[in-house]
Amino acid sequence: MQAVVIEQYGGPEELHMATLPQPTIAADEVLVAVAATSINPIDWKARQGLLKGMYDWDFPVVLGWDVAGTIVAAGDQVTKFKVGDAVFARPDIYTDGRRGTYAQYAAVKEDKLALKPQELSFAQAAALPLAGLTAYQVIHDRLQVQAGEKVLIQAGAGGVGLNAIQIAKYLGAYVATTASANHADLLKQIGADEVIDYHTTKIQDVLHDYDAVFDTINAIDDGMAILKPTGRLVTIDGQPTEAQKAQGPSVSGWWLQPNGTELAILGDLAVKGHLQVIIDQVFPFTTDGLQAAHRYSEASHSAGKLIIHVNQPANL
């Protein structure tokens, strides 16, 4: 199969098309013919070698951890999905480093899969898993945002932020968010009550007595400064220090746990109109396409997801 790989850690120029064997599947896995994948910051952090401490991969490494496509083979123990099903997932990160989703085929464990709703294109479905699950798990599961609470979501125009704002609004919260001025209209359109231009305004100067903060930019002290003493903060982009943990508000870090059941909930929210899937740009599945997508993501000013169109189903 064709896959975009890296053969050493480094810049975007390390990404290139290669021919690799198709992944073999275990009894509890399916093989997905990939229609679309998406870019997340973890992709270029991994490309730079920043995950070396967590994963001891052999080169060539296939990056990418979002997939939407069609099942072409299923292991003997797979019971809920069958060949021909259109699905989407945030697959596990495999220890061999070969099973990313910048590839024509991806192996996915059954418990990470959800059926792709017919109403969503493959591109929309590929946009949801990693960013959407992270947002859902922090807003719904960890912060347990309640109706009427005041919540700050940092980096509202990011892949995670756009989902988090909409999930918090769905739960009935009052939502403030940070963004560059050119993204304010988009964020208000998806439901944000207040958009703060972080280039000109400090959140501590305008927000007070917040119930919850979703930190996506490693600004834990800033977030803690606007919380009530009983408030809570979850970060996905830093590690709270012991001193921060010892202060009044609760503070903790979170690392996404892939989960097909929660992904199906997100798909349902999208179908029912509670969650718009915002795509910034679609790139081709080529060496140039992946390099351009990494450069764009790394510049950290995308508004929504960057999609890679891998194969050719009719309704991408």
Ligand SMILES: NC(=O)c1ccc[n+]([C@@H]2O[C@H](COP(=O)([O-])OP(=O)(O)OC[C@H]3O[C@@H](n4cnc5c(N)ncnc54)[C@H](OP(=O)(O)O)[C@@H]3O)[C@@H](O)[C@H]2O)c1
């Ligand atoms: N722990 C986990 O499990 C986990 C899971 C997912 C993501 N993450 C991490 O969470 C972070 C966000 O991920 P993502 O997918 O949302 O990234 P993304 O889509 O690349 O985020 C891009 C957005 O970040 C905004 N931004 C950049 N600097 C900002 C700042 N100082 N203040 C406010 N907004 C800022 C930009 O807004 P403007 O263009 O409007 O300036 C842009 O819209 C990344 O570091 C990622 O690695 C962690």
